[in-house]
Amino acid sequence: MKLCMIGTGYVGLVSGTCFADFGNTVYCVDRDTYKIKKLNSGGSVIFEPGLDEIIKKNFKAKRLLFTTNLKKAVQKSDIIFICVGTPNKKKSDQVDLKYVFSAVKEIIKASKSKKILITKSTVPVGTGDKIEKIIKKFRKKNIEVISNPEFLREGEAIRDFRFPDRIVVGSNNSKYFKVLKKLYQPLINKGAKFFTTSRRSAELIKYASNAFLATKITFINELANLCEKSNINIEDISLGMGSDSRIGSRFLRAGPAYGGSCFPKDTKGLAFTGKNFGVNLSIVKSVIRSNNDRKMLHTQNIKKILRTIKNKKIAFLGVTFKPNTDDMRDSVSLNMIPYLARRGAKVTYYDPTGSKENFAKIKNCEFVDSINDNCMNADLVILHTEWDEFKSLEFKKIIKKKKFSIYDLRNLYNLEEMKRKNIRYFSVGRPNHF
Numbered sequence: 001m002k003l004c005m006i007g008t009g010y011v012g013l014v015s016g017t018c019f020a021d022f023g024n025t026v027y028c029v030d031r032d033t034y035k036i037k038k039l040n041s042g043g044s045v046i047f048e049p050g051l052d053e054i055i056k057k058n059f060k061a062k063r064l065l066f067t068t069n070l071k072k073a074v075q076k077s078d079i080i081f082i083c084v085g086t087p088n089k090k091k092s093d094q095v096d097l098k099y100v101f102s103a104v105k106e107i108i109k110a111s112k113s114k115k116i117l118i119t120k121s122t123v124p125v126g127t128g129d130k131i132e133k134i135i136k137k138f139r140k141k142n143i144e145v146i147s148n149p150e151f152l153r154e155g156e157a158i159r160d161f162r163f164p165d166r167i168v169v170g171s172n173n174s175k176y177f178k179v180l181k182k183l184y185q186p187l188i189n190k191g192a193k194f195f196t197t198s199r200r201s202a203e204l205i206k207y208a209s210n211a212f213l214a215t216k217i218t219f220i221n222e223l224a225n226l227c228e229k230s231n232i233n234i235e236d237i238s239l240g241m242g243s244d245s246r247i248g249s250r251f252l253r254a255g256p257a258y259g260g261s262c263f264p265k266d267t268k269g270l271a272f273t274g275k276n277f278g279v280n281l282s283i284v285k286s287v288i289r290s291n292n293d294r295k296m297l298h299t300q301n302i303k304k305i306l307r308t309i310k311n312k313k314i315a316f317l318g319v320t321f322k323p324n325t326d327d328m329r330d331s332v333s334l335n336m337i338p339y340l341a342r343r344g345a346k347v348t349y350y351d352p353t354g355s356k357e358n359f360a361k362i363k364n365c366e367f368v369d370s371i372n373d374n375c376m377n378a379d380l381v382i383l384h385t386e387w388d389e390f391k392s393l394e395f396k397k398i399i400k401k402k403k404f405s406i407y408d409l410r411n412l413y414n415l416e417e418m419k420r421k422n423i424r425y426f427s428v429g430r431p432n433h434f
């Protein structure tokens with residue numbers, strides 16, 4: 001098949017590359033000439049394990065093409081995926097669809113023959129209907145609008161694409177399910193569930209899934225607070241609860257607060273959709289509030305650990321919202337580091353994906369390019385992101401200071417082991433004695 005991906009962010013680039021790997025011809029389109037130039041010269045534009053190799057292979061085979069010429073790419077393709085960003089509007093929870101609608105208009109103008117137009121970007125309920133209205137306004141009849149949301153996690157996007165739990169396709173015209181089934185047949189053959197529904201349902205399934213996962217995390221995070229006060233280990237609770245197949249063990253790991261490009265945006269987007277339809281989605285709203293409050297809880301704990309923050313050397317290990325990505329969006333470190341630096345701490349950080357623009361202008365905050373140099377002489381080391389390289393550190397050897405503390409926001413270390421080593425160790429939802 002001949003496909004066109006509009007937008008070469010995580011969704012467009014990963015999906016386009018994986019579709020090309022099945023033997024399809026895929027045109028990846030972006031307005032960003034620098035990005036397209038880089039992709040055409042074999043450079044990488046996003047940090048996603050395993051992606052660059054598959055790009056190279058399919059680029060060499062001339063199945064994967066990168067271009068800024070939307071018109072040509074659309075004209076050569078049968079199926080066009082919209083994969084542009086859908087951020088929240090400034091100072092509002094409303095989803096900004098300007099990139100989607102602008103892409104739609106360009107696609108309409110470019111297309112001369114029958115096309116299938118698919119929204120892969122996360123779009124609110126009713127967006128497909130709005131796109132259809134725009135198509136009608138341009139008096140085009142041969143463009144069919146379908147919803148096919150993505151469920152890719154950053155850092156595991158290739159695996160998630162190749163082994164999805166389900167493929168959701170929403171269309172008001174069932175004859176198009178056949179075409180999509182053919183496209184996804186290699187995944188269906190490996191056991192992926194192909195689920196067809198109405199277009200609006202498919203749009204809502206994406207929001208509902210992300211909001212539910214965010215709710216699960218927030219639930220366990222609040223229970224972690226209770227565990228800290230009641231001398232219980234949250235890990236036993238996650239295990240005990242998660243073993244019930246009705247609940248499931250995934251996304252029950254207590255941590256700093258959920259972040260990233262999707263959960264914060266999509267929970268807000270869903271609450272806003274509820275408001276639009278006059279429905280109070282109180283659980284989702286309370287999840288958003290609880291997650292926001294949680295970000296400042298850790299700084300309160302740091303005060304309890306250090307007593308005074310001023311002039312204390314605080315070393316962060318990892319600053320991205322999760323491992324195997326360089327993405328800083330809605331990472332808890334964005335709240336913690338400025339707060340601590342403002343209160344006079346000397347903050348240093350190390351992250352395997354390098355220094356971050358987000359902290360460039362902060363006084364008292366410095367990137368240090370090695371775990372050991374970053375942690376040396378620290379009063380407090382904060383394990384912020386669960387990169388593998390942080391999981392077996394000899395803290396006494398690398399910190400070299402007599403008195404220091406560890407605050408582990410990801411519960412990477414064993415409580416007994418830390419006790420045996422006589423390390424002042426604090427973690428999340430475990431007996432801590434802050």
Ligand code: UDX
Nearest residue numbers: 150151152153154251252253255258259260262321322
């Ligand atoms: C998410 C969804 O999982 C994916 O299906 C969707 O399409 C995009 O959004 P992503 O944001 O890449 O993916 O990361 P994910 O692994 O889901 O983690 C999101 C946040 O939740 C991170 O901050 C992570 O640290 C946190 N998390 C996750 C927990 O705190 N505990 C958990 O048990 C799982």
